[in-house]
Structures are given as structure tokens and as C-alpha cells.
Amino acid sequence: MTASDYDVAVIGLGAMGSAALAHLAARGLRVVGIEAFSPAHGLSSSHGDSRIIRLGYFEDPSYVPLLRRAYENWRRLEAETGADILTITGVLQIGRPDSPIVAGTLASCRAYGLDHEILDAEAMARRHPAFALDPDEIAVFETQGGFVRPETAVTAHLALARREGAELRMAARVTAIEPDDAGVTLRLGAEPLRARRVVVATGPWIAELVPALAALATPIRQVVAWYEPKDAAATALGTMPVFLRDAGPVGSFFGFPALDGAGVKIGKHAHFREPIGDPDAPNAAVNEADTALLDDFISRRLPLAAGERRASTTCRYTMLPGEDFLLDRLPGEPNVVVASPCSGHGYKFASVVGEILADLAQDGETRWPVEAFSFRALRDKAAAVPAL
Numbered sequence: 001m002t003a004s005d006y007d008v009a010v011i012g013l014g015a016m017g018s019a020a021l022a023h024l025a026a027r028g029l030r031v032v033g034i035e036a037f038s039p040a041h042g043l044s045s046s047h048g049d050s051r052i053i054r055l056g057y058f059e060d061p062s063y064v065p066l067l068r069r070a071y072e073n074w075r076r077l078e079a080e081t082g083a084d085i086l087t088i089t090g091v092l093q094i095g096r097p098d099s100p101i102v103a104g105t106l107a108s109c110r111a112y113g114l115d116h117e118i119l120d121a122e123a124m125a126r127r128h129p130a131f132a133l134d135p136d137e138i139a140v141f142e143t144q145g146g147f148v149r150p151e152t153a154v155t156a157h158l159a160l161a162r163r164e165g166a167e168l169r170m171a172a173r174v175t176a177i178e179p180d181d182a183g184v185t186l187r188l189g190a191e192p193l194r195a196r197r198v199v200v201a202t203g204p205w206i207a208e209l210v211p212a213l214a215a216l217a218t219p220i221r222q223v224v225a226w227y228e229p230k231d232a233a234a235t236a237l238g239t240m241p242v243f244l245r246d247a248g249p250v251g252s253f254f255g256f257p258a259l260d261g262a263g264v265k266i267g268k269h270a271h272f273r274e275p276i277g278d279p280d281a282p283n284a285a286v287n288e289a290d291t292a293l294l295d296d297f298i299s300r301r302l303p304l305a306a307g308e309r310r311a312s313t314t315c316r317y318t319m320l321p322g323e324d325f326l327l328d329r330l331p332g333e334p335n336v337v338v339a340s341p342c343s344g345h346g347y348k349f350a351s352v353v354g355e356i357l358a359d360l361a362q363d364g365e366t367r368w369p370v371e372a373f374s375f376r377a378l379r380d381k382a383a384a385v386p387a388l
Helices: 015-026 061-081 100-112 121-127 150-163 203-209 288-301 347-363 375-384
Strands: 006-011 031-035 051-053 086-088 091-095 116-120 138-142 146-148 167-170 176-180 183-188 191-200 218-227 242-246 252-256 264-268 309-319 327-330 333-339
Touching (some): 006 183, 006 347, 015 031, 015 150, 015 333, 015 347, 031 150, 031 191, 051 061, 061 086, 061 150, 091 100, 100 138, 146 347, 150 167, 150 347, 176 191, 176 333, 183 333, 191 347, 203 309, 218 288, 288 309, 333 347
Parallel strands (some): 006 191, 091 242, 191 333
Antiparallel strands (some): 051 146, 091 138, 116 138, 176 183, 183 191, 218 264, 218 309, 242 252, 252 264
16 A cells, blocks of 8 residues: 555554444554554453443443443444343442442442442342442442453454555554644654554653653552462352452452352452553562552452462553543544553443444544533643642
8 A cells, every 4th residue: 555545544453442443444444553562451441351330330420421332332232243232230338338349439420320229238138249348338239230341342443444455564663643634644664654544642751742641640450369279169250259358548459250260350450550661671579568559458358269260460551631531632643542441441442442443543532521621621630630
């Protein structure tokens, strides 16, 4: 192809970029996807076997319409590719009644009529014995929660994109984007590439191509661990749902039942909020402070899961002020669409975020409610929220 042959180029083929590429290709556009490494590589945010998905969104009820569409799109992707991506387990959101997780979940469930049940400590002990609750804690059980398999989803989106005619360029790094009134020139090695629009979805590397985000998008280190359960029946898929747990000033924890023989997986949202200075550098090794945090939580709060720690690993969150998403055209450059949406809770949305990014790249607008994810909203949040 010549340097002017693409309608849209997508830079970064992780969760959001792979989904955007698939949606754009399915619309019959001439598209190219460019990835500096390989799909779901170890420096990305799209690996680790599982990501929670839930409808009762405590962060803000306004996310619920996007989640409903995300579920539809995940099921459609499964039907189109034959991949096993979304598993429903139900989700427990645990804490004191006035905690952000419990109160926010109930607000979303009630606002949208979501199927849910409130369980006290006694009911939890009968139905979900893996969990130890304090007498003043409750759990909101939301029936449609579950998990998405991130590596499988990225692979499926890329396979669908390729099937629909997209060109994929792996191990190719874009060093600059040069927008003008007619389109965008991408610099990758000695070969320029020309496209009418570009979607930048490079996760921890987003500020390299979008300098306006240098002081706003902060990659941080995240650690998760897997444990051999003491009680296999209590922690099995089908008995133990996925969960979120409000730990008060300490933050919040999340976890999964024992999956695929790997054990029970847990983590703390944003972990210690340690910034990553160089996203190209290898992930720092898991250390004693990391494992002590997770060992303490599982021993106190999931005692039937707290057997031998079998494995641990690191990945990245890319945090924005306010911990919302960014899905918008770059101010002053309408041919550049920017996606830095994760802030540690974005993977579940990837299937609908891909649709939104395709809308913005194709039409410059979308029917989905994304006003809260604009550059203008991000600037407002940055002014109100202290930096990491």
C-alpha cells in the first residue's frame, strides 16, 4: 500500500485498540493496526487471565448503559469468533452499608432495576463460605457479574479485524504523529504512513504520542497473586463468585474463584500507587511488601482460600485524575482520537470502547454518553484531584 491508503490507523493493539480495529474493519474501512510489541504482552495492561465485569457499577450509575452495550458486544464477539470470553459467576460487592462500594453499587442497581440481593454476614457464611465478614458488613450480590478473559478477547478482536480486511503490523513502533487538515502522517522507522484519522490507544506509552497527557496519565505498578485454596469446594467456580471488597482507608481489593487450576486470584486496586517512570523498562519484581499485603488480606478475609501462594505477577494501570476514562478527539486536531480509558477499571468496557473509538474516528461523534470522558472533563478533574 502507498502512504495514503488508510482511512484509519490504530496505534496500540491492547484491549481498546484491538477492539477499535475490529469495529472499524467490520464497517468496511481501510484500516491498519500497529503494535510495538505483541498482543497482550507482559508490559501491557491486557494480560493476567481474568478481568471482572459487573453491571452494578459503584463508581457512577452513568456507566451502566455502556456496560449493557459491552455485554452485548462481548457476546457478539464470541458468536463471531467462537472464543470463550465472558463467564457469568455473579459478583459480590462487600463492605459496610455506607462504604463507597456497597452504597454505590446499590445506587446503580436501584437506578437501573438490576437484579441484586443484599446478604448479611450470616447469609454469606451459608451461601459463600470462602468469605469472612465482620458483623456490620454486608454484600450486594449482583447476578450478572462475572469475568472476561483478556488475552482471549484481544486475540479474538485481532482475528476478527484481520478477517474483515485489516492490516496488522506487529513489532512496529510509531515515533511521531503529524496531523494536518487532510489527515495524519505516522512516523515508524524510515517509512511514513498516511491515514485520514488515527486512534492512539497506547496505554502506559500514551504521553509519548500525546504530550498533552504527560502530566495527567500516570502508569502505575499493579500486583496480583494466586493461592492454592484450603477448601477447593468453597472456592470453586460456581460456588465462589468474583468479588470487590471495600477495606475502608486501606482501599479496595478484588478477586476471582479458582480458575483453570491456577488457584484463587486476588489483588488490591492500584496496589501501592507506585508510578512507573519508564514504561519500556521491565516490570519491577514482586517483593515482600507486595506479597505481605496480599497474604494478610486473604488470610483474614478469605481464610478458606488462603493456602500456599502459588504465583504472583505485575502489570500496569494507567491512571487519570478522577480515575475515569478519556475517549475524545485531541483538542485542535480532529483527526486524532485519543483513548486512555483504563484507570484500573476499563477492561470490561473494551468491547464498547472499541465501538465508541470507531464512531469518533469514522464520524467524529458517537451516540454513546461520553461527555464525562472528554479532554474538557479531564482538565476539570485534574484541577480538583491531587496528583499521584
